[in-house]
Amino acid sequence: MxxxxxxxxxxxxxxxxxxxxxxxxxxxxxxxxxxxxxxxxxxxxxxxxxxxxxxxxxxxxxxxxxxxxxxxxxxxxxxxxxxxxPDMVPHHHLICRRCRCIEDVFEDFSIDVSSGTKRNFEVTGHHIAFYGFCPSCQDKNDKG
Amino acid sequence: MxxxxxxxxxxxxxxxxxxxxxxxxxxxxxxxxxxxxxxxxxxxxxxxxxxxxxxxxxxxxxxxxxxxxxxxxxxxxxxxxxxxxPDMVPHHHLICRRCRCIEDVFEDFSIDVSSGTKRNFEVTGHHIAFYGFCPSCQDKNDKG
DNA sequence: TTACCATATTATAATTATTATTGTCAAGTA
DNA sequence: TACTTGACAATAATAATTATAATATGGTAA
Missing domain, CATH: 1.10.10.10 (Winged helix-like DNA-binding domain superfamily/Winged helix DNA-binding domain)
Structure with missing residues (x-):
């Protein structure tokens, strides 16, 4: 195996x-x-x-x-x-604020920075970090 | 002053x-x-x-x-x-792949992870990192 | 298969980034 | 004044990463 x-x-x-x-x-x-x-x-x-x-x-x-x-x-x-x-397919991540575990998010969010705010950057990609609490950390009180 | x-x-x-x-x-x-x-x-x-x-x-x-x-x-x-x-107003960032300089993006992108992909996370916020090339690095050839 | 060469591996040291410990000092308080 | 608290600096310790040099190994060509 x-x-x-x-x-x-x-x-x-x-x-x-x-x-x-x-x-x-x-x-x-x-x-x-x-x-x-x-x-x-x-x-x-x-x-x-x-x-x-x-x-x-x-x-x-x-x-x-x-x-x-x-x-x-x-x-x-x-x-x-x-x-x-190792996963090279573009994707994003869910990050637990408490235990720091990380999960993949394979949803495609097409986001465009308006030309005004992108300060002449040539944007080639983006990554979204979603912060929050994973299922097993939601129960615990101390979310610090 | x-x-x-x-x-x-x-x-x-x-x-x-x-x-x-x-x-x-x-x-x-x-x-x-x-x-x-x-x-x-x-x-x-x-x-x-x-x-x-x-x-x-x-x-x-x-x-x-x-x-x-x-x-x-x-x-x-x-x-x-x-x-x-030091800026605690929620915002995002433009990051130059070459010189690693970082610029602020104060645009509000309201993104919702679909319940299917968020794996029961309680999402409390998110941060978007836009990757690309800053104006002064776009000219230079070597974008490695 | 053998010899050779390029490169991978290891050991080690050095560097960078961060955290912990301890003694001292200064400000505030009883 | 004596006491308490906490900030500071010096220092050590640890964690994370990169660099260097000697040795070992895999791949290739003879």
């Missing part, structure tokens, strides 16, 4: 022009279909279970390569750290 | 329940009306000119206090670091 998934990932990236190594495969496999928007540390903690010699540098190198090749998105939605999203 | 501005800031914060000190005043004065969305470091670099003994801890402490009292917004729109915005 796992082997099958690994083969799928391997197929997908084989001809992408970058070297496939066991470490990279493990990172890719972890990211494949992942909707948790993991940070570099979360990725590291996961793959080191399979590759105890894995280093942070490899995680960052691989992520940087994937981002530069448009395979993964770097998200700036968590204060002070980067998060990564 | 500067003295007058300082007095205005002083007036504004005097009765807010927190102690006003020269250092805090300098930080507040730097933030007052600032639309640069500065990071902690930029604030530090500015105020240390007036207060050479200023420490980073004071900057962070003051910012944390201001954020917790709803005087300043903490922005997660720059990878790997926090930025701060």
């Amino acid at each position: 796992v082997k099958f998934a690994m083969n799928l990932v391997l197929e997908k990236y084989k001809d992408s022009g970058f070297k496939m190594t066991p470490q990279r495969l493990a990172i890719l496999e972890y990211l494949e279909g992942n909707t948790e928007h993991p940070s570099a540390e979360e990725i590291y903690r996961s793959v080191i279970r399979k590759f105890p010699t894995m280093s942070f540098a490899t995680v960052y190198n691989t992520l940087e390569m994937l981002v530069s090749r448009g395979r993964v998105m770097e998200l700036s939605i968590d204060a002070g750290k980067k998060r990564f999203d | 500067v003295k007058f501005a300082m007095n205005l800031v002083l007036e504004k914060y005097k009765d807010s329940g927190f102690k006003m000190t020269p250092q805090r005043l300098a930080i507040l004065e730097y933030l007052e009306g600032n639309t640069e969305h500065p990071s902690a470091e930029e604030i530090y670099r500015s105020v240390i000119r007036k207060f050479p003994t200023m420490s980073f801890a004071t900057v962070y402490n003051t910012l944390e206090m201001l954020v917790s009292r709803g005087r300043v917004m903490e922005l997660s729109i720059d990878a790997g670091k926090k930025r701060f915005d």
Whole structure:
């Protein structure tokens, strides 16, 4: 089962022009279909279970390569750290103010900044962060 | 002129329940009306000119206090670091992909996530990051 | 298959960003 | 005045990221 998934990932990236190594495969496999928007540390903690010699540098190198090749998105939605999203379909996010969990929103909101307010920017895309409280945090009183 | 501005800031914060000190005043004065969305470091670099003994801890402490009292917004729109915005009027941002400069957008986009996609989140607000190229970066070729 | 080369990996150090701790000092108060 | 509170600075600690250099490995061509 796992082997099958690994083969799928391997197929997908084989001809992408970058070297496939066991470490990279493990990172890719972890990211494949992942909707948790993991940070570099979360990725590291996961793959080191399979590759105890894995280093942070490899995680960052691989992520940087994937981002530069448009395979993964770097998200700036968590204060002070980067998060990564393997889903390149344009989408938005729901962010819980309390537990900081993040959910995807695949609704298409076509928004146009009026020419007056866009200050001659050439706008190429947008991302909406919806802030609020996730189901399990709505019950709890302390919403600070 | 500067003295007058300082007095205005002083007036504004005097009765807010927190102690006003020269250092805090300098930080507040730097933030007052600032639309640069500065990071902690930029604030530090500015105020240390007036207060050479200023420490980073004071900057962070003051910012944390201001954020917790709803005087300043903490922005997660720059990878790997926090930025701060003294303008508490809800608004959005234009972000240059190249030089990373940030401009305010005071247009009101009323967006509703359909109940289907919002996964039982209680949505309390949203922020739109418009990505693109600022006027001075549009000319330059290398948009990487 | 082997040898070679380019590049990936690791270890490590350095840098940047942030948070925590502690002692001191100053302002306000009993 | 003595006491209390909290702000400040110095410092250390931690977290997040980037850079460097030596080694190991995968892919390719002979």
